[in-house]
Amino acid sequence: MPLLDIQKISIQFGGLMAVSDFSMQMEKNDICGLIGPNGAGKTTVFNMLTGVYRPTRGKILFNGKSIAGMRPYNITSEGIARTFQNIRLMKNLTVLENVKISYIYQTKCNLAESILRLPRYFQEEKEIEEKSLELLKVFHLEDKKNELATNLPYGEQRRLEIARALATQPKLLLLDEPAAGMNPQETQKLSDLIRWIREKFDIAILLIEHDMRLVMGVCEKIVVLDYGKIIAEGTPEEIRNNPKVIEAYLGEEAAHA
Incomplete structure:
Protein backbone atom coordinates (compact mmCIF):
# COMPACT_ATOMS: atom_id res chain seq x y z
CA MET A 1 0.00 0.00 0.00
CA ILE A 80 1.00 15.51 6.57
CA ALA A 81 2.82 18.82 7.16
CA ARG A 82 3.69 21.63 4.80
CA THR A 83 5.70 24.80 4.36
CA PHE A 84 4.73 27.74 2.16
CA GLN A 85 6.32 29.65 -0.71
CA ASN A 86 5.95 32.83 1.35
CA ILE A 87 7.32 31.91 4.76
CA ARG A 88 4.51 31.90 7.34
CA LEU A 89 6.20 32.12 10.69
CA MET A 90 4.68 33.82 13.70
CA LYS A 91 7.20 36.58 13.38
CA ASN A 92 6.46 38.33 16.67
CA LEU A 93 7.02 35.13 18.64
CA THR A 94 10.44 33.79 19.49
CA VAL A 95 12.14 31.03 17.56
CA LEU A 96 11.42 28.61 20.43
CA GLU A 97 7.77 29.65 20.68
CA ASN A 98 7.30 29.06 16.94
CA VAL A 99 8.31 25.42 17.36
CA LYS A 100 6.50 24.87 20.66
CA ILE A 101 3.19 25.95 19.17
CA SER A 102 3.34 23.09 16.65
CA TYR A 103 3.19 20.56 19.47
CA ILE A 104 -0.39 21.61 20.27
CA TYR A 105 -1.59 18.62 18.23
CA GLN A 106 0.09 16.26 20.68
CA THR A 107 -1.04 17.73 24.00
CA LYS A 108 -3.34 15.66 26.19
CA CYS A 109 -4.24 18.26 28.83
CA ASN A 110 -7.87 19.31 28.86
CA LEU A 111 -9.05 22.90 29.24
CA ALA A 112 -9.54 22.65 33.00
CA GLU A 113 -6.03 21.27 33.57
CA SER A 114 -4.56 24.11 31.53
CA ILE A 115 -6.57 26.86 33.24
CA LEU A 116 -5.92 25.52 36.75
CA ARG A 117 -2.27 24.80 35.98
CA LEU A 118 -2.51 21.24 37.29
CA PRO A 119 0.61 18.99 37.43
CA ARG A 120 -0.01 17.38 34.04
CA TYR A 121 -0.02 20.83 32.42
CA PHE A 122 3.46 21.63 33.75
CA GLN A 123 4.75 18.17 32.82
CA GLU A 124 3.56 18.60 29.23
CA GLU A 125 5.02 22.11 29.06
CA LYS A 126 8.38 20.74 30.15
CA GLU A 127 8.29 17.90 27.61
CA ILE A 128 7.29 20.26 24.77
CA GLU A 129 10.11 22.66 25.60
CA GLU A 130 12.64 19.82 25.68
CA LYS A 131 11.43 18.46 22.33
CA SER A 132 11.44 21.93 20.78
CA LEU A 133 14.97 22.68 21.94
CA GLU A 134 16.15 19.34 20.59
CA LEU A 135 14.62 20.14 17.20
CA LEU A 136 16.23 23.59 17.17
CA LYS A 137 19.56 21.96 17.96
CA VAL A 138 19.16 19.61 15.00
CA PHE A 139 18.65 22.65 12.73
CA HIS A 140 21.48 24.64 14.35
CA LEU A 141 19.06 27.25 15.68
CA GLU A 142 19.34 26.59 19.42
CA ASP A 143 21.45 29.69 19.99
CA LYS A 144 18.67 31.80 18.41
CA LYS A 145 15.87 30.36 20.58
CA ASN A 146 15.03 33.65 22.30
CA GLU A 147 15.21 35.84 19.19
CA LEU A 148 12.05 36.97 17.43
CA ALA A 149 11.48 34.96 14.28
CA THR A 150 11.23 38.16 12.24
CA ASN A 151 14.85 39.01 13.09
CA LEU A 152 16.32 35.83 11.60
CA PRO A 153 18.09 35.94 8.22
CA TYR A 154 16.06 34.53 5.34
CA GLY A 155 17.79 31.14 5.23
CA GLU A 156 17.32 30.62 8.97
CA GLN A 157 13.65 31.58 8.71
CA ARG A 158 13.26 28.87 6.07
CA ARG A 159 14.97 26.33 8.33
CA LEU A 160 12.75 27.36 11.24
CA GLU A 161 9.62 26.89 9.12
CA ILE A 162 10.76 23.38 8.19
CA ALA A 163 11.60 22.62 11.85
CA ARG A 164 8.15 23.80 12.88
CA ALA A 165 6.53 21.54 10.29
CA LEU A 166 8.58 18.58 11.50
CA ALA A 167 7.44 19.22 15.08
CA THR A 168 4.06 17.79 14.06
CA GLN A 169 5.87 14.48 13.44
Whole structure:
Protein backbone atom coordinates (compact mmCIF):
# COMPACT_ATOMS: atom_id res chain seq x y z
CA MET A 1 0.00 0.00 0.00
CA PRO A 2 1.47 3.39 -1.00
CA LEU A 3 1.92 6.04 1.66
CA LEU A 4 0.09 8.54 -0.57
CA ASP A 5 -2.30 7.48 -3.31
CA ILE A 6 -3.92 10.30 -5.30
CA GLN A 7 -6.56 9.04 -7.68
CA LYS A 8 -7.75 11.35 -10.47
CA ILE A 9 -8.46 14.41 -8.34
CA SER A 10 -9.91 17.46 -10.04
CA ILE A 11 -11.04 20.85 -8.79
CA GLN A 12 -13.12 23.45 -10.53
CA PHE A 13 -13.49 27.13 -9.62
CA GLY A 14 -16.54 28.44 -11.44
CA GLY A 15 -15.91 27.62 -15.09
CA LEU A 16 -12.18 27.05 -14.59
CA MET A 17 -10.85 23.49 -14.19
CA ALA A 18 -7.74 24.31 -12.17
CA VAL A 19 -6.57 20.70 -11.84
CA SER A 20 -7.88 17.82 -13.93
CA ASP A 21 -7.52 14.08 -13.22
CA PHE A 22 -4.30 14.41 -11.22
CA SER A 23 -2.93 11.05 -10.02
CA MET A 24 0.30 10.07 -8.32
CA GLN A 25 1.63 7.68 -5.70
CA MET A 26 4.38 8.02 -3.14
CA GLU A 27 6.01 5.35 -1.03
CA LYS A 28 7.56 5.82 2.39
CA ASN A 29 10.85 7.78 2.13
CA ASP A 30 10.30 8.93 -1.47
CA ILE A 31 11.54 12.36 -2.52
CA CYS A 32 9.34 13.58 -5.37
CA GLY A 33 9.07 16.84 -7.26
CA LEU A 34 6.02 18.60 -8.68
CA ILE A 35 7.00 21.11 -11.35
CA GLY A 36 5.40 23.19 -14.07
CA PRO A 37 4.93 26.78 -15.25
CA ASN A 38 3.35 29.40 -12.99
CA GLY A 39 -0.39 28.82 -12.81
CA ALA A 40 -0.08 25.14 -13.72
CA GLY A 41 -1.96 24.05 -10.57
CA LYS A 42 0.91 22.90 -8.35
CA THR A 43 -0.05 24.81 -5.19
CA THR A 44 -3.69 23.89 -5.81
CA VAL A 45 -2.64 20.24 -5.55
CA PHE A 46 -0.91 20.99 -2.25
CA ASN A 47 -4.03 22.79 -1.03
CA MET A 48 -6.15 19.73 -1.81
CA LEU A 49 -3.67 17.46 -0.01
CA THR A 50 -3.76 19.64 3.10
CA GLY A 51 -7.49 20.30 3.30
CA VAL A 52 -7.50 23.93 2.17
CA TYR A 53 -9.55 22.86 -0.86
CA ARG A 54 -11.85 19.88 -1.28
CA PRO A 55 -11.47 18.10 -4.64
CA THR A 56 -14.48 18.35 -6.94
CA ARG A 57 -13.92 14.68 -7.68
CA GLY A 58 -11.36 11.95 -7.12
CA LYS A 59 -9.76 10.31 -4.08
CA ILE A 60 -6.81 11.05 -1.81
CA LEU A 61 -5.70 8.11 0.32
CA PHE A 62 -3.02 8.51 2.97
CA ASN A 63 -1.87 5.32 4.65
CA GLY A 64 -4.97 3.74 3.10
CA LYS A 65 -7.35 6.28 4.68
CA SER A 66 -9.41 8.76 2.69
CA ILE A 67 -8.45 12.33 3.63
CA ALA A 68 -10.08 14.29 0.80
CA GLY A 69 -12.16 17.07 2.34
CA MET A 70 -10.80 16.65 5.88
CA ARG A 71 -10.07 19.79 7.90
CA PRO A 72 -6.45 20.94 7.72
CA TYR A 73 -5.78 20.23 11.41
CA ASN A 74 -7.14 16.70 11.02
CA ILE A 75 -4.86 16.11 8.04
CA THR A 76 -1.92 17.38 10.10
CA SER A 77 -2.86 14.89 12.80
CA GLU A 78 -2.88 12.13 10.19
CA GLY A 79 0.76 12.91 9.36
CA ILE A 80 1.00 15.51 6.57
CA ALA A 81 2.82 18.82 7.16
CA ARG A 82 3.69 21.63 4.80
CA THR A 83 5.70 24.80 4.36
CA PHE A 84 4.73 27.74 2.16
CA GLN A 85 6.32 29.65 -0.71
CA ASN A 86 5.95 32.83 1.35
CA ILE A 87 7.32 31.91 4.76
CA ARG A 88 4.51 31.90 7.34
CA LEU A 89 6.20 32.12 10.69
CA MET A 90 4.68 33.82 13.70
CA LYS A 91 7.20 36.58 13.38
CA ASN A 92 6.46 38.33 16.67
CA LEU A 93 7.02 35.13 18.64
CA THR A 94 10.44 33.79 19.49
CA VAL A 95 12.14 31.03 17.56
CA LEU A 96 11.42 28.61 20.43
CA GLU A 97 7.77 29.65 20.68
CA ASN A 98 7.30 29.06 16.94
CA VAL A 99 8.31 25.42 17.36
CA LYS A 100 6.50 24.87 20.66
CA ILE A 101 3.19 25.95 19.17
CA SER A 102 3.34 23.09 16.65
CA TYR A 103 3.19 20.56 19.47
CA ILE A 104 -0.39 21.61 20.27
CA TYR A 105 -1.59 18.62 18.23
CA GLN A 106 0.09 16.26 20.68
CA THR A 107 -1.04 17.73 24.00
CA LYS A 108 -3.34 15.66 26.19
CA CYS A 109 -4.24 18.26 28.83
CA ASN A 110 -7.87 19.31 28.86
CA LEU A 111 -9.05 22.90 29.24
CA ALA A 112 -9.54 22.65 33.00
CA GLU A 113 -6.03 21.27 33.57
CA SER A 114 -4.56 24.11 31.53
CA ILE A 115 -6.57 26.86 33.24
CA LEU A 116 -5.92 25.52 36.75
CA ARG A 117 -2.27 24.80 35.98
CA LEU A 118 -2.51 21.24 37.29
CA PRO A 119 0.61 18.99 37.43
CA ARG A 120 -0.01 17.38 34.04
CA TYR A 121 -0.02 20.83 32.42
CA PHE A 122 3.46 21.63 33.75
CA GLN A 123 4.75 18.17 32.82
CA GLU A 124 3.56 18.60 29.23
CA GLU A 125 5.02 22.11 29.06
CA LYS A 126 8.38 20.74 30.15
CA GLU A 127 8.29 17.90 27.61
CA ILE A 128 7.29 20.26 24.77
CA GLU A 129 10.11 22.66 25.60
CA GLU A 130 12.64 19.82 25.68
CA LYS A 131 11.43 18.46 22.33
CA SER A 132 11.44 21.93 20.78
CA LEU A 133 14.97 22.68 21.94
CA GLU A 134 16.15 19.34 20.59
CA LEU A 135 14.62 20.14 17.20
CA LEU A 136 16.23 23.59 17.17
CA LYS A 137 19.56 21.96 17.96
CA VAL A 138 19.16 19.61 15.00
CA PHE A 139 18.65 22.65 12.73
CA HIS A 140 21.48 24.64 14.35
CA LEU A 141 19.06 27.25 15.68
CA GLU A 142 19.34 26.59 19.42
CA ASP A 143 21.45 29.69 19.99
CA LYS A 144 18.67 31.80 18.41
CA LYS A 145 15.87 30.36 20.58
CA ASN A 146 15.03 33.65 22.30
CA GLU A 147 15.21 35.84 19.19
CA LEU A 148 12.05 36.97 17.43
CA ALA A 149 11.48 34.96 14.28
CA THR A 150 11.23 38.16 12.24
CA ASN A 151 14.85 39.01 13.09
CA LEU A 152 16.32 35.83 11.60
CA PRO A 153 18.09 35.94 8.22
CA TYR A 154 16.06 34.53 5.34
CA GLY A 155 17.79 31.14 5.23
CA GLU A 156 17.32 30.62 8.97
CA GLN A 157 13.65 31.58 8.71
CA ARG A 158 13.26 28.87 6.07
CA ARG A 159 14.97 26.33 8.33
CA LEU A 160 12.75 27.36 11.24
CA GLU A 161 9.62 26.89 9.12
CA ILE A 162 10.76 23.38 8.19
CA ALA A 163 11.60 22.62 11.85
CA ARG A 164 8.15 23.80 12.88
CA ALA A 165 6.53 21.54 10.29
CA LEU A 166 8.58 18.58 11.50
CA ALA A 167 7.44 19.22 15.08
CA THR A 168 4.06 17.79 14.06
CA GLN A 169 5.87 14.48 13.44
CA PRO A 170 4.70 14.03 9.84
CA LYS A 171 5.09 11.00 7.62
CA LEU A 172 4.91 13.26 4.55
CA LEU A 173 6.43 16.75 4.30
CA LEU A 174 5.23 19.10 1.56
CA LEU A 175 7.70 21.85 0.64
CA ASP A 176 6.30 24.72 -1.46
CA GLU A 177 9.19 26.39 -3.32
CA PRO A 178 11.71 26.01 -0.48
CA ALA A 179 14.52 27.54 -2.58
CA ALA A 180 12.61 30.74 -3.40
CA GLY A 181 14.82 33.75 -2.69
CA MET A 182 17.96 31.67 -2.09
CA ASN A 183 21.34 32.14 -3.74
CA PRO A 184 23.15 29.13 -5.33
CA GLN A 185 25.15 28.39 -2.18
CA GLU A 186 22.01 28.41 -0.01
CA THR A 187 20.22 26.22 -2.55
CA GLN A 188 23.00 23.63 -2.40
CA LYS A 189 22.77 23.58 1.39
CA LEU A 190 18.99 23.15 1.06
CA SER A 191 19.49 20.18 -1.25
CA ASP A 192 21.72 18.53 1.34
CA LEU A 193 19.20 19.41 4.06
CA ILE A 194 16.31 17.77 2.19
CA ARG A 195 18.20 14.49 1.84
CA TRP A 196 19.27 14.67 5.48
CA ILE A 197 15.68 15.29 6.66
CA ARG A 198 14.50 12.21 4.76
CA GLU A 199 17.08 10.04 6.52
CA LYS A 200 16.93 11.67 9.96
CA PHE A 201 13.14 11.77 10.28
CA ASP A 202 12.32 8.73 8.12
CA ILE A 203 9.73 10.57 6.05
CA ALA A 204 8.66 11.15 2.45
CA ILE A 205 9.05 14.59 0.87
CA LEU A 206 7.08 16.17 -1.97
CA LEU A 207 8.30 19.54 -3.21
CA ILE A 208 7.17 22.22 -5.61
CA GLU A 209 10.18 24.01 -6.99
CA HIS A 210 11.30 26.14 -9.96
CA ASP A 211 15.03 25.68 -9.37
CA MET A 212 15.74 22.83 -11.76
CA ARG A 213 19.20 22.10 -10.38
CA LEU A 214 17.62 21.43 -6.99
CA VAL A 215 14.79 19.34 -8.45
CA MET A 216 17.01 17.27 -10.72
CA GLY A 217 19.59 16.81 -7.99
CA VAL A 218 17.39 15.73 -5.11
CA CYS A 219 14.19 14.17 -6.53
CA GLU A 220 13.88 10.50 -7.48
CA LYS A 221 10.59 11.02 -9.29
CA ILE A 222 9.14 14.13 -10.91
CA VAL A 223 5.59 14.94 -12.02
CA VAL A 224 5.07 17.80 -14.49
CA LEU A 225 1.86 19.84 -14.61
CA ASP A 226 0.74 22.18 -17.38
CA TYR A 227 -2.66 23.88 -17.35
CA GLY A 228 -3.77 21.61 -14.51
CA LYS A 229 -2.96 18.35 -16.31
CA ILE A 230 -0.04 15.96 -15.99
CA ILE A 231 2.05 16.06 -19.15
CA ALA A 232 4.91 13.86 -17.94
CA GLU A 233 6.19 11.87 -14.99
CA GLY A 234 9.35 9.89 -14.43
CA THR A 235 12.93 10.04 -13.25
CA PRO A 236 14.95 13.27 -13.52
CA GLU A 237 16.70 11.89 -16.61
CA GLU A 238 13.37 11.03 -18.28
CA ILE A 239 11.93 14.45 -17.48
CA ARG A 240 15.05 16.30 -18.63
CA ASN A 241 14.79 14.65 -22.05
CA ASN A 242 11.01 14.72 -22.48
CA PRO A 243 10.11 16.89 -25.52
CA LYS A 244 6.74 17.94 -24.06
CA VAL A 245 8.39 19.14 -20.86
CA ILE A 246 11.12 21.01 -22.73
CA GLU A 247 8.52 22.76 -24.88
CA ALA A 248 6.10 23.58 -22.06
CA TYR A 249 8.48 24.43 -19.27
CA LEU A 250 12.18 23.63 -19.13
CA GLY A 251 13.51 25.13 -22.33
CA GLU A 252 16.67 23.89 -23.98
CA GLU A 253 19.03 25.61 -21.54
CA ALA A 254 17.42 24.13 -18.42
CA ALA A 255 17.10 20.74 -20.03
CA HIS A 256 20.88 20.58 -20.37
CA ALA A 257 21.59 21.97 -16.90
